[in-house]
Amino acid sequence: MYFRIKLLFFFAFFFNFASSKSLNNTKNLKFTQLSSCKVQLDDGGLIDLTSLDNPSKPRTDTDNDYDYKFNPCSPITCISGARPTSAACQISTDGKVQYNLGDQSTAVLTYSSNLLMKFSSGEKTTIIQCLCDNSEKFSFSEERPINTYKFTFSSPCCCPNGCSGKKPEKGGLSFGSIILIIFFSCVAAYLIGGFVFLKFVKKASGTDTIPNYAFWASVPSDVKAGFSYSISRVRGSQYNQF
Numbered sequence: 001m002y003f004r005i006k007l008l009f010f011f012a013f014f015f016n017f018a019s020s021k022s023l024n025n026t027k028n029l030k031f032t033q034l035s036s037c038k039v040q041l042d043d044g045g046l047i048d049l050t051s052l053d054n055p056s057k058p059r060t061d062t063d064n065d066y067d068y069k070f071n072p073c074s075p076i077t078c079i080s081g082a083r084p085t086s087a088a089c090q091i092s093t094d095g096k097v098q099y100n101l102g103d104q105s106t107a108v109l110t111y112s113s114n115l116l117m118k119f120s121s122g123e124k125t126t127i128i129q130c131l132c133d134n135s136e137k138f139s140f141s142e143e144r145p146i147n148t149y150k151f152t153f154s155s156p157c158c159c160p161n162g163c164s165g166k167k168p169e170k171g172g173l174s175f176g177s178i179i180l181i182i183f184f185s186c187v188a189a190y191l192i193g194g195f196v197f198l199k200f201v202k203k204a205s206g207t208d209t210i211p212n213y214a215f216w217a218s219v220p221s222d223v224k225a226g227f228s229y230s231i232s233r234v235r236g237s238q239y240n241q242f
Helices: 002-022 175-201 213-235
Strands: 031-035 038-041 046-048 059-063 066-070 086-092 098-103 108-111 115-121 124-132 137-143 148-155
Touching: 031 108, 038 108, 059 137, 066 137, 066 148, 086 115, 086 124, 086 148, 098 124
Parallel strands: 098 115, 124 148
Antiparallel strands: 031 038, 038 046, 059 066, 066 086, 086 098, 108 115, 115 124, 137 148
């Protein structure tokens, strides 16, 4: 019984560890802003959006009657005839209304598990959350409070050391994904190898060909007992195992 409980705790710990590794790093690191699109973290990590700089073809998104544009690093033009100064723009779909949502030169970058980019122009402020992800997407989130525009920008370059001045590589597996692949490969080898040994060496049949069948058959009842015990402790009631 104690062996089973320890094994269940091991599985729970393993999946929690693997999941935490596949998610973004949530440490609050000290950082140094190197430019309007580059941050050096105190653990050696570098978030560098330089390779995404493309002022002639900025990232775009449409929400209701407005198109939104964003370009990291170099300024773009929002208002016809004006010189390029902007990091983000709001333009009506008919082209009649054009707003500069923040100048590139006002960039303030902060880091707390994710990179935040803040730009301003007059009464308007833009906040862009740079999310570490395997694919790239730029999306308008909301205007709240008024004249404060919030966006999300997902990219491999938003990951520490994800690009470092190079264009992001397509594909690739996260550390958590690799851990899970190794784990399930080991489980498959254990089950297949155990079946072959029991079937052809021990000449077993039926459920006796399943490695440690008695243990696996008892797992559901052990899990149920564990939940019942935990709930009884929270409620302060007496737990009885039948």
